[in-house]
Amino acid sequence: MVTTLLVVVIVLAIAFDYINGFHDAANSIATIVSTKVLSPFQAVLWAAVFNFAAYFYFTDHKVANTIAKTVVENFITLEVILAGLLAAITWNLFTWWFGIPSSSSHTLIGGFAGAGMAKAASMGAGIMSAINLAPILKVVAFIVLAPVIGMVISVIISIIILHISKNARPSVAEKWFKRLQLISSAALSFTHGGNDAQKVMGIIYVSMVASNVLNTGDPMPEWIPISCYAAIALGTMSGGWKIVKTMGSKITKVNAFEGVAAESAGAVTLGITEHFGIPVSTTHTITGSIVGVGLLKRVSAVRWGVTVSLLWAWVLTIPVSATLAAIVFSIIHLFF
Template sequence: MTETLLLVLVVVTALAFDFTNGFHDTGNAMATSIATRALRPKVAVLLSAVLNMAGAFLSLAVAATIAKGLVDAGAISLEVVFAGLVGGIVWNLLTWLLGLPSSSSHALVGGVIGSVLAAAGTAGVIWSGVLSKVLVPALLAPVIAIGVAGLGTWLVARLTRGVSQAVTDRGFRWGQIGSASLVSLAHGTNDAQKSMGIILLALITAGAVPADSSVPFWVIFSCAFFMALGTYLGGWRIIRTLGKGLVEIDSRQGMAAETSSAAVILLSSHFGFSLSTTHVATGSILGSGVGMPGAKVRWGVAGRMLAAWGLTLPAAGIVGAVCFWVQHVIGGFLGTFLVFLLLVGTSLAIWVASRRAPVDHSNVNEEWDEEKGARLRPSVPTTGEVGDPQVGPVVEERLAPSVAPAISATTTNGSTGTDGERS
């Protein structure tokens, strides 16, 4: 009876990870389409959710890699699998709160490896599989994506020289809808399988299915559904960072970035690589900035993302190891249930923290001011003449001591017009 309850708890936690994977990675497919306004935000996440679910049924190669290619089956127990899932979920939620597009795939792999190391030591990890199936693709994928997207953007820019902005925007926005849909399909094909692999691993460990079993249909459907549900709710904080924080992007760049992302992700799924779709999508967006003459790339934001990528495997691994040790010290189902309660409490605390500065479909496209860290909004012209609204910074609390007095004085005493006279 205890073993059955533990298996149920593991399956529920795996589906919770799939849910976080969905909203954490929505931006990989739809951030550029939302940023260029090719799609309305709510329409974009609905389309992505449907295609994510469809993509989950197209391949099982990555699920086999997760279930059988990274850790020794003899070192696996349900407690180990559960602790690894907790490590992945906590890192996903923390990076979502910070708006950092880190890898859900690596969070899951890191959590499982950490819990296996705590349970069985280094002998429990298949290091050759980790190297060939996780680490090497993690290094190569963003570099390849930058190259493909950069070349594609440069070619598009050359071909559209002399064509009016209105014409290119209209045509390429339609193209973006198609390319973003392809990325969503590819994301479902690659990422939904990771939870499938974890659940299959748990079922094999519990003796519920044979060791050579394929993924049951109910597992495929459940993982596809929960990922689609998370996708529909929209990871707006990460969508904003990818769509507005990395590159000042137009529709030509968006289509080039999405097309290169889809090509790299689908190719990796074919070969069974546990690829990070976040690494690919981020690399493609950066490549679209590098390949577009005169485009602005915010390398400071990219640097923070790179730091998060480097921390993902060890940070999730540490959480996974600690969770296993807590279970081991307390012992039995009680230890696992206590860790589950800690996970629920941590998740609620992160959600409450996110409400202090909410990001949703209504403000995801606000202009990005990297230098001042302030949001921008249309403001009333200060010249007293009729004209288009100008853009000015919204002063947040952290800027108030230095900026607010100057703005207050200007608004109180009047402002200087364009001819140097007071309006």
């Protein structure tokens, strides 16, 4: 039974990474599609290649380690992980269907934590005893900090680019910006792969520890990162056009120069947070970066009604995912 359940959990985890790929494809291709630098098909292929290329660079697995420590080890079982994954997949598909660029990262963390808390309750322990508050609080803090950092960096990059190109002819500058957007979108896809693929790697690793296939502290088998990076790249190739529309035009209208600034800011922010093992939301980061380039034009250039709606989705993601996971765990618990 344990072996079968472990296989089911691993398959669902890789499926989540695939869904994460097409759910978050918009993060790295929305601006490059909206500025017509690449066609939608070219853009998703471009992003997918760099999603997978991250496998060869991000080998420290710091983000994976943070995710693995979200729930206290005594409360981690395959049933807990299964419930967390089912809840996370459900919320991800729901938000994708309605074109809401919510965070796959926070969905997974919320689901895992919620299922762990339900497990603690079923054992008669305090629900808060099931989670490690330090990584949870760090993740919650970066719901606010990640978009703000992305916004500030995008404004700084925009000002630097404007200063460098102030004497260039508009037609020449536009041509260069479109070329540079290939580089900035590649950088964002690269860091997106490095950040997001690791989250599921952490889940698969703790699943194998919970089923006694691995011991705590054992090195991660190489097939885990390869599978996760491949799944997220394939998911990206499947697109996610409803969210592309929201990210590429509904927040603010983006041109090639602004696309370069926003994508570069997103890539820098994700690179910094990955270095410190902080599992931030790619969605939140690039949204903040896009808002930053919009603010540089004028405050009214940002469609604040859309932005406020996105903020509500961000705030609700962790508690909704946690609640869903607790309900799913209660159902699963009846059969195991």
